Amino acid sequence: MESNQLYNHLERLSELLRTDLRKSGIEHGLQPVQLEVLHYLSVCNRYSDTPLAVTEYLGQTKGTVSQTIKVLEQKGLLLKRSDTEDRRVSHLELTKKGHKLLDRLVPPPMLIKACDKLPQKAHKQINHALHQLIMALLQSNGMKSFGVCHTCRYNGRSEDGGYYCNLVQQPLSVDDVQRICREHETAA
Numbered sequence: 782m783e784s785n786q787l788y789n790h791l792e793r794l795s796e797l798l799r800t801d802l803r804k805s806g807i808e809h810g811l812q813p814v815q816l817e818v819l820h821y822l823s824v825c826n827r828y829s830d831t832p833l834a835v836t837e838y839l840g841q842t843k844g845t846v847s848q849t850i851k852v853l854e855q856k857g858l859l860l861k862r863s864d865t866e867d868r869r870v871s872h873l874e875l876t877k878k879g880h881k882l883l884d885r886l887v888p889p890p891m892l893i894k895a896c897d898k899l900p901q902k903a904h905k906q907i908n909h910a911l912h913q914l915i916m917a918l919l920q921s922n923g924m925k926s927f928g929v930c931h932t933c934r935y936n937g938r939s940e941d942g943g944y945y946c947n948l949v950q951q952p953l954s955v956d957d958v959q960r961i962c963r964e965h966e967t968a969a
Contacts, residue, residue, distance in 0.1 A: 787914075801889035809882060810856070814841065818849050819858060819883045822875050826930055826960035828949060830872045834963040838927055858882060916967075928965035931958040935966065 799813055806816050821838050822830055829838075836846045850873065853859045858879035864870035875883065896904065919926050930936055935948040936958060944953035948964055 798889055798892060801891035802886070805886045805889060809886070812849075814839070814845065815849050815853055816883070816886060818846070818853060819875060819879055820887050822859065822873050823880065823883055823887075824961050825927075826953075826957045826962050827872070828946075829927070829961065829963040830874065832871060832873065835873070837925060837963060853879070925963060926965050926967060927961045927963055928967060929958075930960060930962045930965065932968055933962065933965045934968040935964065936968070 802813050802816055806813055817839055818835055821835055825834065825838075832843070832846055832850060835841075835850075836843055839846070841849075850859070850861060854861055857876055860874045860876055861871050862874070864872060899907075916926065918924070930946075930953065931944075933946075935946050936953070937945045937947050939945040939952060944955070944958045945951070946953050946957075
């Protein structure tokens with residue numbers, strides 16, 4: 782069955798990457814989930830940098846994410862700050878130290894070496910196929926896409942030519958529209 786073979790390939794690939802990430806993380810006293818949180822925060826927009834969004838994206842428990850955030854704060858890799866308008870909401874932000882560490886560890890060195898050996902055409906084909914698979918998994922299971930803002934149905938243009946989110950009714954920066962968002966819904 783094709784889905785069994787696909788699963789076997791993906792499971793093996795995941796395990797190889799997780800093992801390499803685990804090795805790199807151990808050198809810095811970090812667990813894979815802690816690196817996953819840092820990575821997520823490095824690619825999400827300002828509406829998706831909350832502990833709840835991290836929990837949803839990673840599929841972890843609130844407790845795991847809460848403990849992970851505490852460890853990353855203690856290590857000086859991220860900052861937690863209250864929302865200026867709603868004190869019940871916390872935002873998470875990588876520190877310079879967090880960005881530097883993440884830049885060295887993600888993507889894992891093993892993946893970089895392997896990708897360097899592939900032709901450019903293979904890169905594009907693999908990226909396209911994996912994107913299609915991820916979208917099919919998310920859609921068939923009713924899960925949030927966490928897609929890039931500029932591909933969202935809520936993304937629009939303001940009168941001055943800038944970007945605007947029609948969901949939160951706020952202007953967006955060029956940086957915002959290149960990041961992933963927990964409210965993302967694929968444009969029709």
